Amino acid sequence: MESPTASHPPPAGDRRSRILSGLGAGEGRRGVVIAVVSTIVVFALIVLAVVRSPGWDEVKNAFFDGQIFRQSFPEILRVFKVNVRIFCTAEAIVLVAALFLAVLRSLPGPVFFPIRLLAIVYADVFRGIPTILLIYMLGFGAPALGISGVPTSQLFWGVVALVLVYTAYVSEVYRAGIESVHPSQGAAARSLGLSRTQAMRHVVLPQAVRRVIPPLLNDFIGLQKDSALISVLGIVEALRQAQIDSAATFNYTPFVAVALMFLIITIPLTRLTDWLINRDRARRQASGAAA
Amino acid sequence: MVKRAAAIGAVALIPSLAIAGAAGAAGGQSQAAICDTASLPLVQSGTLTIGTDNPAFPPWFGGGEHSKPWKFNDPTTGKGYESAVAYAVARQMGFTRNQVKWVVVPFATSFAPGKKKFDMLLNQVSFSPQRAKNVNFSASYYDVNQAVVTLKGKRISNVKSIAGLKPFKLGAPIGTTSFEVITKRVKPDQQPAVFDTLNDGVNALRNGTIDGLVVDLPTGFFVTAAQVKNSKIVGQFAPVGAGEHFGVVSAKGSQVTGCVNRALAKLRANGTLRRLERTWLGAGAGAPFLK
Numbered sequence: 001m002e003s004p005t006a007s008h009p010p011p012a013g014d015r016r017s018r019i020l021s022g023l024g025a026g027e028g029r030r031g032v033v034i035a036v037v038s039t040i041v042v043f044a045l046i047v048l049a050v051v052r053s054p055g056w057d058e059v060k061n062a063f064f065d066g067q068i069f070r071q072s073f074p075e076i077l078r079v080f081k082v083n084v085r086i087f088c089t090a091e092a093i094v095l096v097a098a099l100f101l102a103v104l105r106s107l108p109g110p111v112f113f114p115i116r117l118l119a120i121v122y123a124d125v126f127r128g129i130p131t132i133l134l135i136y137m138l139g140f141g142a143p144a145l146g147i148s149g150v151p152t153s154q155l156f157w158g159v160v161a162l163v164l165v166y167t168a169y170v171s172e173v174y175r176a177g178i179e180s181v182h183p184s185q186g187a188a189a190r191s192l193g194l195s196r197t198q199a200m201r202h203v204v205l206p207q208a209v210r211r212v213i214p215p216l217l218n219d220f221i222g223l224q225k226d227s228a229l230i231s232v233l234g235i236v237e238a239l240r241q242a243q244i245d246s247a248a249t250f251n252y253t254p255f256v257a258v259a260l261m262f263l264i265i266t267i268p269l270t271r272l273t274d275w276l277i278n279r280d281r282a283r284r285q286a287s288g289a290a291a
Numbered sequence: 292m293v294k295r296a297a298a299i300g301a302v303a304l305i306p307s308l309a310i311a312g313a314a315g316a317a318g319g320q321s322q323a324a325i326c327d328t329a330s331l332p333l334v335q336s337g338t339l340t341i342g343t344d345n346p347a348f349p350p351w352f353g354g355g356e357h358s359k360p361w362k363f364n365d366p367t368t369g370k371g372y373e374s375a376v377a378y379a380v381a382r383q384m385g386f387t388r389n390q391v392k393w394v395v396v397p398f399a400t401s402f403a404p405g406k407k408k409f410d411m412l413l414n415q416v417s418f419s420p421q422r423a424k425n426v427n428f429s430a431s432y433y434d435v436n437q438a439v440v441t442l443k444g445k446r447i448s449n450v451k452s453i454a455g456l457k458p459f460k461l462g463a464p465i466g467t468t469s470f471e472v473i474t475k476r477v478k479p480d481q482q483p484a485v486f487d488t489l490n491d492g493v494n495a496l497r498n499g500t501i502d503g504l505v506v507d508l509p510t511g512f513f514v515t516a517a518q519v520k521n522s523k524i525v526g527q528f529a530p531v532g533a534g535e536h537f538g539v540v541s542a543k544g545s546q547v548t549g550c551v552n553r554a555l556a557k558l559r560a561n562g563t564l565r566r567l568e569r570t571w572l573g574a575g576a577g578a579p580f581l582k
Contacts, residue, residue, distance in 0.1 A: 055404065055405050058404040058405060059404050059405075061404070061425075062402075062403070062404035062425070063404075140491070140494050140495070140498065143498040143499065143500050144494070144497070144498045146499075152498060152499050152500050153500070154484070154495070154500050232487055232491075233484075234462055234484030234485055234486040234487075234491060234492070234495055234500075234501075235484065236482055236483070236484070236485055240465070240485055243399075243465055243466075243485075244465060244470060244485055246399070247398070247399070247465055247466035247467075248419070248421065248422070248471070249421045249422065249424075249425070250401075250402035250421070250422040250424070250425040250426055251402070251424075251425055252404075
């Protein structure tokens with residue numbers, strides 16, 4: 001196969017080539033100029049349309065009040081630690097539990113049918129329930145049971161709900177990774193005398209996991225944002241703090257502050273994910289060209 | 292956290308009175324002309340549109356479920372303190388019962404920028420100078436104290452002083468000054484919980500995820516009398532300075548506020564407010580003050 005992109009793959013580290021990848025070959029400098037001008041024009045038009053709208057002054061006061069921003073930002077930042085703790089704890093558990101679930105689901109043979117069935121039911125149920133509902137039901141329901149030894153901390157149950165939901169999603173990601181490894185790999189491993197478990201552990205999983213790192217990071221970003229849902233349980237994290245400030249001032253600026261805070265941590269991660277995806281593609285193309 | 296509680300005292304009445312004064316700057320005669328039901332600019336001309344949140348909780352609203360979409364209680368019945376005050380104010384302003392229309396306004400949207408869908412709103416909204424920057428507040432229609440509710444037999448139920456509340460896990464509904472009473476006056480050792488609705492707070496109290504729920508005193512009496520078995524009021528907080536009061540909210544700059552203030556002044560002078568308070572909030576006398 002000879003295609004122009006395969007014979008001249010863009011260098012992986014070239015930022016410009018990635019950003020402007022929509023440009024046709026040969027447009028070169030002129031293309032860059034057109035892209036820049038068109039970007040400026042489009043954004044200028046959007047900004048103008050918003051700023052010149054009849055309600056802009058009111059919206060500006062309600063959402064972009066500098067004084068309220070300065071007052072609420074430090075406090076929101078302080079309780080943002082709660083979010084960080086929530087999503088780091090949850091992610092650590094999810095990564096392990098989901099892998100376990102994915103392996104269970106790929107167990108072969110009729111003997112393991114009940115286990116596969118359970119894994120499928122689990123994934124269906126917990127991907128199907130809106131996260132906020134599950135948080136609500138567990139957070140208010142589980143402590144109400146009054147079973148001794150069952151934690152009454154709503155933070156605990158909020159994290160449990162996030163783990164249940166994200167384990168379902170992430171196990172599907174892992175499963176896709178496992179299934180993307182060609183069966184011949186497993187067969188080759190078995191022919192070398194490895195047991196089924198050993199083949200999974202040493203041959204299939206290392207390839208599978210490496211392939212699904214970008215989607216795993218995507219789910220991690222989702223989890224970071226969903227940590228704000230735990231606010232419905234009364235836990236004062238970043239979103240709830242913003243709501244408190246907003247209710248106290250009758251102004252929405254604190255929400256802008258909390259949105260910024262989430263962007264600050266999610267954008268580097270989204271960029272990293274994109275970079276990994278691109279690097280991966282470049283590698284595959286390079287190895288494809290070599291072959 | 293935006294600081295404002297301390298400022299509530301001295302400046303409490305100034306902005307609303309200033310607005311009332313501005314609206315009637317040319318003297319009583321022209322104020323009467325402005326408040327003419329035919330010429331007063333309203334959301335729906337000839338109709339006084341009043342907002343509150345749904346469900347409508349006692350003792351602020353009564354009459355049970357009566358018409359859609361109201362849950363728990365129905366403001367159109369005239370029963371409950373806020374409903375009764377609203378109809379009394381409307382009558383003073385020259386609106387008949389049939390010219391009053393109620394709309395559901397969730398708390399967070401009561402201060403949204405842009406056109407309001409209500410002429411006035413009664414939803415236990417406490418006045419604060421910071422809030423008054425974004426909406427109009429009328430003069431007080433109820434001077435409110437905050438109180439702590441708990442379950443009988445809990446350690447917190449024997450507390451006699453504000454300092455004694457420190458070691459306990461407290462909670463409050465969002466958008467209330469109850470939360471600020473916790474953070475500013477109790478300064479508890481544990482992070483307080485903040486709930487979306489009164490119901491969530493009540494459930495958390497029942498479940499034992501919080502030790503005490505801080506609400507305004509009339510709500511406290513409703514919770515102990517009707518919502519939670521074996522619950523009691525630990526005590527109420529004495530007002531600081533001029534104390535805290537509920538005001539009728541209107542859009543910033545609305546002429547309705549001046550007319551509402553005129554009506555409230557009359558209702559206060561002729562004893563109607565006191566009578567309605569006795570009828571609907573009568574139980575509020577007997578809670579001990581926390582030292």
